[in-house]
Amino acid sequence: MQELDRLARTFHRFAELECPGMSALYESLCNSLAEDRDLLAIAADARSGQPVPNLFMAAVHWLLLEGVRHPVSDYYPDISPEMTVHGDPYPIFRTFCLEHREEIVDLISTRLVQTNVVRRCAVLLPAIAVAMGRDAGQPLTLVEIGTSAGLNLLWDRYLYSYSDVRRWGDPDSPVQLSSVIRGSLRPRLPGSIPQAVFRVGLDLNPVDIRDPDAVDWLRALVWPERDDEARMLEYAVEMAKDDPPLLLAGDALELLPEVLESIPSDSTLCLYHSNTLNQFPREARERFLEMVEEHGSVRDLNLISVEGRAGRHHCAVELTQYQNGLKTNRRLADNDSHGNWIQWLETDDPQTGSKY
Numbered sequence: 001m002q003e004l005d006r007l008a009r010t011f012h013r014f015a016e017l018e019c020p021g022m023s024a025l026y027e028s029l030c031n032s033l034a035e036d037r038d039l040l041a042i043a044a045d046a047r048s049g050q051p052v053p054n055l056f057m058a059a060v061h062w063l064l065l066e067g068v069r070h071p072v073s074d075y076y077p078d079i080s081p082e083m084t085v086h087g088d089p090y091p092i093f094r095t096f097c098l099e100h101r102e103e104i105v106d107l108i109s110t111r112l113v114q115t116n117v118v119r120r121c122a123v124l125l126p127a128i129a130v131a132m133g134r135d136a137g138q139p140l141t142l143v144e145i146g147t148s149a150g151l152n153l154l155w156d157r158y159l160y161s162y163s164d165v166r167r168w169g170d171p172d173s174p175v176q177l178s179s180v181i182r183g184s185l186r187p188r189l190p191g192s193i194p195q196a197v198f199r200v201g202l203d204l205n206p207v208d209i210r211d212p213d214a215v216d217w218l219r220a221l222v223w224p225e226r227d228d229e230a231r232m233l234e235y236a237v238e239m240a241k242d243d244p245p246l247l248l249a250g251d252a253l254e255l256l257p258e259v260l261e262s263i264p265s266d267s268t269l270c271l272y273h274s275n276t277l278n279q280f281p282r283e284a285r286e287r288f289l290e291m292v293e294e295h296g297s298v299r300d301l302n303l304i305s306v307e308g309r310a311g312r313h314h315c316a317v318e319l320t321q322y323q324n325g326l327k328t329n330r331r332l333a334d335n336d337s338h339g340n341w342i343q344w345l346e347t348d349d350p351q352t353g354s355k356y
Protein backbone atom coordinates (compact mmCIF):
# COMPACT_ATOMS: atom_id res chain seq x y z
CA MET A 1 0.00 0.00 0.00
CA GLN A 2 2.70 2.42 1.10
CA GLU A 3 4.74 1.33 -1.89
CA LEU A 4 1.93 2.38 -4.27
CA ASP A 5 1.54 5.74 -2.50
CA ARG A 6 5.26 6.36 -2.89
CA LEU A 7 5.08 5.42 -6.58
CA ALA A 8 2.09 7.71 -7.07
CA ARG A 9 4.15 10.63 -5.74
CA THR A 10 7.03 9.64 -8.03
CA PHE A 11 4.76 9.73 -11.10
CA HIS A 12 3.26 13.08 -10.06
CA ARG A 13 6.71 14.55 -9.45
CA PHE A 14 7.93 13.28 -12.82
CA ALA A 15 4.90 14.83 -14.57
CA GLU A 16 5.35 18.12 -12.74
CA LEU A 17 9.12 18.55 -12.87
CA GLU A 18 10.43 16.67 -15.89
CA CYS A 19 7.70 16.64 -18.52
CA PRO A 20 6.60 20.29 -19.00
CA GLY A 21 7.92 21.58 -22.31
CA MET A 22 9.34 18.14 -23.11
CA SER A 23 6.39 15.80 -23.47
CA ALA A 24 2.76 16.83 -23.12
CA LEU A 25 1.82 13.18 -23.66
CA TYR A 26 3.91 11.83 -20.77
CA GLU A 27 2.84 14.72 -18.52
CA SER A 28 -0.80 13.88 -19.01
CA LEU A 29 -0.36 10.08 -18.86
CA CYS A 30 1.82 10.15 -15.73
CA ASN A 31 -0.54 12.46 -13.85
CA SER A 32 -3.41 10.06 -14.55
CA LEU A 33 -1.33 6.95 -13.88
CA ALA A 34 -0.42 8.34 -10.45
CA GLU A 35 -4.13 8.05 -9.52
CA ASP A 36 -4.56 4.53 -10.91
CA ARG A 37 -3.83 1.72 -8.42
CA ASP A 38 -4.05 -1.01 -11.11
CA LEU A 39 -1.30 0.50 -13.21
CA LEU A 40 0.76 1.51 -10.20
CA ALA A 41 0.68 -2.17 -9.19
CA ILE A 42 2.26 -3.03 -12.56
CA ALA A 43 4.85 -0.27 -12.18
CA ALA A 44 5.74 -1.67 -8.74
CA ASP A 45 7.50 -4.54 -10.55
CA ALA A 46 10.17 -2.16 -11.91
CA ARG A 47 13.77 -3.03 -11.22
CA SER A 48 14.84 -1.52 -7.94
CA GLY A 49 16.79 1.74 -7.96
CA GLN A 50 15.48 2.78 -11.37
CA PRO A 51 13.51 5.97 -12.17
CA VAL A 52 10.19 4.14 -12.56
CA PRO A 53 8.19 6.61 -14.72
CA ASN A 54 10.97 6.79 -17.35
CA LEU A 55 11.22 3.00 -17.35
CA PHE A 56 7.48 2.39 -17.55
CA MET A 57 6.93 4.92 -20.35
CA ALA A 58 9.90 3.50 -22.29
CA ALA A 59 8.48 -0.04 -22.00
CA VAL A 60 5.17 1.02 -23.56
CA HIS A 61 7.00 3.07 -26.21
CA TRP A 62 9.24 0.09 -27.00
CA LEU A 63 6.26 -2.21 -27.61
CA LEU A 64 4.64 0.35 -29.92
CA LEU A 65 7.88 1.05 -31.82
CA GLU A 66 8.39 -2.71 -32.18
CA GLY A 67 5.11 -2.79 -34.08
CA VAL A 68 2.45 -3.87 -31.57
CA ARG A 69 -0.69 -2.52 -33.21
CA HIS A 70 -3.04 -0.67 -30.89
CA PRO A 71 -5.13 2.51 -31.10
CA VAL A 72 -3.00 4.10 -28.33
CA SER A 73 -0.23 4.60 -30.93
CA ASP A 74 -2.44 7.29 -32.54
CA TYR A 75 -1.45 9.51 -29.58
CA TYR A 76 2.31 9.04 -30.09
CA PRO A 77 3.56 11.76 -32.49
CA ASP A 78 6.65 9.78 -33.53
CA ILE A 79 4.52 6.78 -34.48
CA SER A 80 1.52 8.65 -35.88
CA PRO A 81 2.89 12.01 -37.07
CA GLU A 82 -0.44 12.99 -38.57
CA MET A 83 -1.98 12.85 -35.03
CA THR A 84 -5.65 12.89 -35.95
CA VAL A 85 -6.86 11.99 -32.44
CA HIS A 86 -7.73 14.48 -29.72
CA GLY A 87 -8.90 14.20 -26.16
CA ASP A 88 -7.63 12.33 -23.13
CA PRO A 89 -5.25 9.50 -24.13
CA TYR A 90 -5.39 7.86 -20.70
CA PRO A 91 -8.34 5.44 -21.07
CA ILE A 92 -6.85 3.81 -24.17
CA PHE A 93 -3.34 3.86 -22.66
CA ARG A 94 -4.71 2.10 -19.58
CA THR A 95 -6.35 -0.57 -21.72
CA PHE A 96 -3.07 -1.11 -23.57
CA CYS A 97 -1.11 -1.52 -20.32
CA LEU A 98 -3.58 -4.01 -18.86
CA GLU A 99 -3.62 -6.02 -22.08
CA HIS A 100 0.19 -6.05 -22.30
CA ARG A 101 0.92 -6.36 -18.60
CA GLU A 102 3.26 -9.33 -18.99
CA GLU A 103 5.46 -7.75 -21.66
CA ILE A 104 5.62 -4.50 -19.69
CA VAL A 105 6.63 -6.30 -16.48
CA ASP A 106 9.23 -8.25 -18.40
CA LEU A 107 10.75 -5.01 -19.73
CA ILE A 108 10.61 -2.93 -16.54
CA SER A 109 12.08 -5.72 -14.44
CA THR A 110 15.06 -6.32 -16.75
CA ARG A 111 15.91 -3.08 -18.59
CA LEU A 112 17.61 0.05 -17.31
CA VAL A 113 17.02 3.75 -17.85
CA GLN A 114 20.09 4.58 -19.89
CA THR A 115 18.89 7.51 -21.98
CA ASN A 116 21.95 8.84 -23.79
CA VAL A 117 21.12 12.47 -24.57
CA VAL A 118 23.73 13.73 -27.00
CA ARG A 119 22.66 17.37 -26.67
CA ARG A 120 23.98 17.32 -23.10
CA CYS A 121 27.38 17.76 -24.78
CA ALA A 122 26.36 21.38 -25.36
CA VAL A 123 26.53 21.76 -21.59
CA LEU A 124 29.66 19.67 -21.15
CA LEU A 125 31.67 21.67 -23.73
CA PRO A 126 31.82 25.03 -21.86
CA ALA A 127 32.53 23.20 -18.60
CA ILE A 128 35.51 21.49 -20.27
CA ALA A 129 36.68 24.90 -21.51
CA VAL A 130 36.69 26.22 -17.94
CA ALA A 131 38.30 23.06 -16.57
CA MET A 132 41.12 23.32 -19.14
CA GLY A 133 41.72 26.94 -18.05
CA ARG A 134 45.41 27.74 -18.02
CA ASP A 135 46.23 24.26 -19.33
CA ALA A 136 44.32 24.80 -22.56
CA GLY A 137 47.21 23.42 -24.64
CA GLN A 138 47.53 20.27 -22.55
CA PRO A 139 46.12 16.93 -23.64
CA LEU A 140 42.86 15.93 -22.03
CA THR A 141 41.67 12.73 -20.36
CA LEU A 142 37.94 12.26 -19.96
CA VAL A 143 36.35 9.64 -17.71
CA GLU A 144 32.57 9.48 -17.86
CA ILE A 145 30.70 7.87 -14.99
CA GLY A 146 27.34 6.43 -16.13
CA THR A 147 28.17 6.66 -19.81
CA SER A 148 25.32 4.56 -21.30
CA ALA A 149 26.42 4.11 -24.95
CA GLY A 150 29.36 6.50 -24.51
CA LEU A 151 28.05 8.94 -27.11
CA ASN A 152 28.91 11.98 -24.98
CA LEU A 153 32.54 10.87 -24.76
CA LEU A 154 32.73 11.82 -28.45
CA TRP A 155 31.79 15.45 -27.73
CA ASP A 156 34.73 16.79 -29.82
CA ARG A 157 33.37 15.23 -33.02
CA TYR A 158 30.12 17.22 -33.06
CA LEU A 159 29.12 20.66 -34.32
CA TYR A 160 27.62 23.08 -31.77
CA SER A 161 25.60 26.22 -32.10
CA TYR A 162 24.48 28.40 -29.22
CA SER A 163 21.37 30.50 -29.79
CA ASP A 164 22.04 29.81 -33.49
CA VAL A 165 24.98 32.21 -33.62
CA ARG A 166 28.07 31.00 -31.80
CA ARG A 167 29.43 27.92 -33.48
CA TRP A 168 32.09 25.46 -32.39
CA GLY A 169 33.40 22.12 -33.59
CA ASP A 170 33.46 20.10 -36.75
CA PRO A 171 31.40 21.84 -39.45
CA ASP A 172 31.07 18.56 -41.37
CA SER A 173 29.74 16.58 -38.45
CA PRO A 174 26.37 14.92 -39.06
CA VAL A 175 25.66 15.47 -35.36
CA GLN A 176 24.66 19.12 -35.00
CA LEU A 177 23.71 20.23 -31.52
CA SER A 178 21.96 23.49 -30.81
CA SER A 179 21.25 24.99 -27.45
CA VAL A 180 19.67 28.29 -26.45
CA ILE A 181 21.64 30.65 -24.22
CA ARG A 182 19.46 32.19 -21.53
CA GLY A 183 20.42 35.39 -19.72
CA SER A 184 23.13 37.85 -20.68
CA LEU A 185 26.28 35.85 -19.93
CA ARG A 186 27.97 33.81 -22.62
CA PRO A 187 29.38 30.34 -21.88
CA ARG A 188 33.05 29.94 -22.50
CA LEU A 189 34.08 27.75 -25.46
CA PRO A 190 37.50 26.16 -25.97
CA GLY A 191 39.84 28.21 -28.21
CA SER A 192 40.71 25.05 -30.14
CA ILE A 193 39.70 21.41 -30.03
CA PRO A 194 41.60 19.89 -27.08
CA GLN A 195 43.53 16.77 -27.92
CA ALA A 196 41.85 13.91 -26.05
CA VAL A 197 44.59 11.38 -25.31
CA PHE A 198 42.42 9.02 -23.34
CA ARG A 199 38.69 8.67 -22.90
CA VAL A 200 36.77 5.97 -21.13
CA GLY A 201 33.19 5.45 -20.01
CA LEU A 202 32.08 3.42 -17.00
CA ASP A 203 28.64 1.88 -16.76
CA LEU A 204 26.83 -0.92 -14.95
CA ASN A 205 25.62 -1.98 -18.37
CA PRO A 206 27.41 -0.22 -21.25
CA VAL A 207 25.17 -0.04 -24.31
CA ASP A 208 26.72 -1.78 -27.29
CA ILE A 209 25.87 0.40 -30.28
CA ARG A 210 26.54 -2.51 -32.59
CA ASP A 211 23.69 -4.49 -30.99
CA PRO A 212 20.40 -3.54 -32.73
CA ASP A 213 18.28 -4.58 -29.71
CA ALA A 214 20.29 -2.31 -27.41
CA VAL A 215 20.02 0.61 -29.84
CA ASP A 216 16.25 0.03 -30.15
CA TRP A 217 15.94 0.28 -26.37
CA LEU A 218 17.92 3.56 -26.43
CA ARG A 219 15.47 4.78 -29.07
CA ALA A 220 12.47 3.75 -26.93
CA LEU A 221 13.86 5.86 -24.09
CA VAL A 222 13.57 8.99 -26.26
CA TRP A 223 10.27 10.72 -25.55
CA PRO A 224 7.68 10.63 -28.35
CA GLU A 225 7.69 14.38 -29.08
CA ARG A 226 11.52 14.60 -29.26
CA ASP A 227 12.07 13.74 -32.90
CA ASP A 228 15.16 15.99 -32.86
CA GLU A 229 16.68 13.84 -30.10
CA ALA A 230 15.80 10.65 -31.94
CA ARG A 231 17.59 11.99 -35.03
CA MET A 232 20.68 13.08 -33.08
CA LEU A 233 20.82 9.70 -31.39
CA GLU A 234 20.62 7.92 -34.73
CA TYR A 235 23.40 10.05 -36.29
CA ALA A 236 25.63 9.80 -33.21
CA VAL A 237 25.23 6.01 -33.10
CA GLU A 238 26.09 5.75 -36.80
CA MET A 239 29.18 7.91 -36.30
CA ALA A 240 30.35 6.05 -33.22
CA LYS A 241 30.09 2.64 -34.91
CA ASP A 242 33.25 3.40 -36.93
CA ASP A 243 35.34 4.15 -33.88
CA PRO A 244 33.47 3.44 -30.62
CA PRO A 245 34.90 4.75 -27.35
CA LEU A 246 36.29 2.44 -24.69
CA LEU A 247 33.51 1.44 -22.29
CA LEU A 248 34.04 -0.61 -19.13
CA ALA A 249 31.25 -2.66 -17.55
CA GLY A 250 30.72 -2.59 -13.82
CA ASP A 251 29.90 -0.45 -10.84
CA ALA A 252 31.73 2.85 -11.20
CA LEU A 253 32.81 2.66 -7.57
CA GLU A 254 34.59 -0.61 -8.22
CA LEU A 255 36.13 0.38 -11.55
CA LEU A 256 37.24 3.89 -10.71
CA PRO A 257 40.34 3.23 -8.55
CA GLU A 258 42.06 1.17 -11.26
CA VAL A 259 41.01 3.53 -14.05
CA LEU A 260 42.36 6.55 -12.16
CA GLU A 261 45.67 4.79 -11.58
CA SER A 262 46.08 4.26 -15.34
CA ILE A 263 45.60 7.90 -16.38
CA PRO A 264 48.62 9.70 -17.88
CA SER A 265 49.89 12.14 -15.26
CA ASP A 266 50.69 14.83 -17.84
CA SER A 267 47.11 15.21 -19.07
CA THR A 268 44.31 17.37 -17.70
CA LEU A 269 41.96 14.91 -16.03
CA CYS A 270 38.22 15.52 -16.22
CA LEU A 271 35.77 13.20 -14.53
CA TYR A 272 32.27 13.78 -15.78
CA HIS A 273 28.77 12.57 -14.94
CA SER A 274 25.39 13.75 -16.17
CA ASN A 275 21.95 12.63 -15.04
CA THR A 276 23.50 9.60 -13.38
CA LEU A 277 24.00 10.18 -9.66
CA ASN A 278 20.22 9.99 -9.10
CA GLN A 279 20.64 6.27 -9.84
CA PHE A 280 23.25 5.84 -7.09
CA PRO A 281 22.04 4.97 -3.58
CA ARG A 282 22.95 7.75 -1.11
CA GLU A 283 25.90 5.86 0.40
CA ALA A 284 27.28 5.18 -3.08
CA ARG A 285 27.08 8.90 -3.94
CA GLU A 286 28.97 9.75 -0.78
CA ARG A 287 31.58 7.06 -1.42
CA PHE A 288 32.03 8.30 -4.99
CA LEU A 289 32.73 11.86 -3.80
CA GLU A 290 35.13 10.54 -1.16
CA MET A 291 37.04 8.62 -3.83
CA VAL A 292 37.31 11.75 -5.97
CA GLU A 293 38.48 13.70 -2.94
CA GLU A 294 41.12 11.06 -2.10
CA HIS A 295 42.44 11.13 -5.66
CA GLY A 296 42.33 14.93 -5.73
CA SER A 297 44.74 14.97 -2.82
CA VAL A 298 47.39 13.17 -4.89
CA ARG A 299 46.88 14.66 -8.38
CA ASP A 300 45.16 17.63 -10.01
CA LEU A 301 41.73 16.80 -11.36
CA ASN A 302 38.41 18.26 -12.41
CA LEU A 303 34.98 16.85 -11.65
CA ILE A 304 32.20 18.11 -13.93
CA SER A 305 28.76 17.32 -12.57
CA VAL A 306 25.56 17.91 -14.55
CA GLU A 307 22.73 16.70 -12.36
CA GLY A 308 19.17 17.58 -11.36
CA ARG A 309 18.55 19.85 -8.41
CA ALA A 310 16.15 18.66 -5.72
CA GLY A 311 12.62 19.94 -6.36
CA ARG A 312 13.66 22.05 -9.37
CA HIS A 313 12.77 21.82 -13.03
CA HIS A 314 16.35 22.22 -14.18
CA CYS A 315 19.87 20.91 -13.62
CA ALA A 316 23.08 22.59 -12.53
CA VAL A 317 26.59 22.35 -13.96
CA GLU A 318 29.16 22.26 -11.19
CA LEU A 319 32.93 22.16 -11.49
CA THR A 320 34.99 20.87 -8.58
CA GLN A 321 38.72 21.33 -9.06
CA TYR A 322 41.64 19.95 -7.11
CA GLN A 323 44.83 21.85 -7.82
CA ASN A 324 47.94 21.25 -5.75
CA GLY A 325 45.71 19.62 -3.16
CA LEU A 326 43.43 22.68 -2.97
CA LYS A 327 39.73 22.09 -3.60
CA THR A 328 37.36 24.64 -5.16
CA ASN A 329 33.75 24.23 -6.19
CA ARG A 330 31.81 26.47 -8.57
CA ARG A 331 28.35 26.38 -10.02
CA LEU A 332 29.02 27.34 -13.63
CA ALA A 333 25.55 27.23 -15.10
CA ASP A 334 21.97 26.09 -14.90
CA ASN A 335 20.62 24.06 -17.75
CA ASP A 336 17.63 22.04 -18.74
CA SER A 337 18.07 18.33 -18.33
CA HIS A 338 18.31 17.62 -22.06
CA GLY A 339 20.69 20.49 -22.91
CA ASN A 340 18.04 22.54 -24.73
CA TRP A 341 19.10 25.69 -22.89
CA ILE A 342 21.95 26.83 -20.73
CA GLN A 343 22.16 29.82 -18.43
CA TRP A 344 25.76 30.71 -17.74
CA LEU A 345 26.43 32.09 -14.25
CA GLU A 346 30.07 33.21 -14.23
CA THR A 347 31.27 36.58 -15.45
CA ASP A 348 34.94 35.74 -15.49
CA ASP A 349 37.39 32.98 -14.81
CA PRO A 350 38.85 33.21 -11.30
CA GLN A 351 41.93 31.29 -12.50
CA THR A 352 42.92 33.51 -15.39
CA GLY A 353 40.90 36.66 -14.71
CA SER A 354 39.82 36.61 -18.35
CA LYS A 355 36.31 37.70 -19.32
CA TYR A 356 34.12 35.25 -21.16
Ligand SMILES: C[S@@+](CC[C@H](N)C(=O)[O-])C[C@H]1O[C@@H](n2cnc3c(N)ncnc32)[C@H](O)[C@@H]1O
Nearest residue numbers: 114115116117146148203204251252274276279
Ligand atom coordinates in the same frame (compact mmCIF):
# COMPACT_ATOMS: atom_id res chain seq x y z
C1 LIG B 1 20.25 8.23 -17.40
S1 LIG B 1 21.72 7.46 -17.98
C2 LIG B 1 22.67 8.89 -18.41
C3 LIG B 1 23.65 8.60 -19.52
C4 LIG B 1 24.56 9.74 -19.93
N1 LIG B 1 25.37 10.20 -18.81
C5 LIG B 1 23.81 10.91 -20.53
O1 LIG B 1 23.73 11.96 -19.87
O2 LIG B 1 23.31 10.81 -21.64
C6 LIG B 1 22.49 6.92 -16.44
C7 LIG B 1 23.52 5.82 -16.65
O3 LIG B 1 24.19 5.58 -15.40
C8 LIG B 1 24.45 4.19 -15.31
N2 LIG B 1 24.69 3.85 -13.88
C9 LIG B 1 23.82 3.89 -12.86
N3 LIG B 1 24.41 3.50 -11.72
C10 LIG B 1 25.71 3.19 -12.01
C11 LIG B 1 26.83 2.72 -11.27
N4 LIG B 1 26.75 2.47 -9.96
N5 LIG B 1 28.00 2.54 -11.92
C12 LIG B 1 28.10 2.77 -13.24
N6 LIG B 1 27.07 3.23 -14.01
C13 LIG B 1 25.89 3.42 -13.41
C14 LIG B 1 23.20 3.56 -15.90
O4 LIG B 1 23.44 2.21 -16.30
C15 LIG B 1 22.92 4.50 -17.08
O5 LIG B 1 23.52 4.05 -18.27
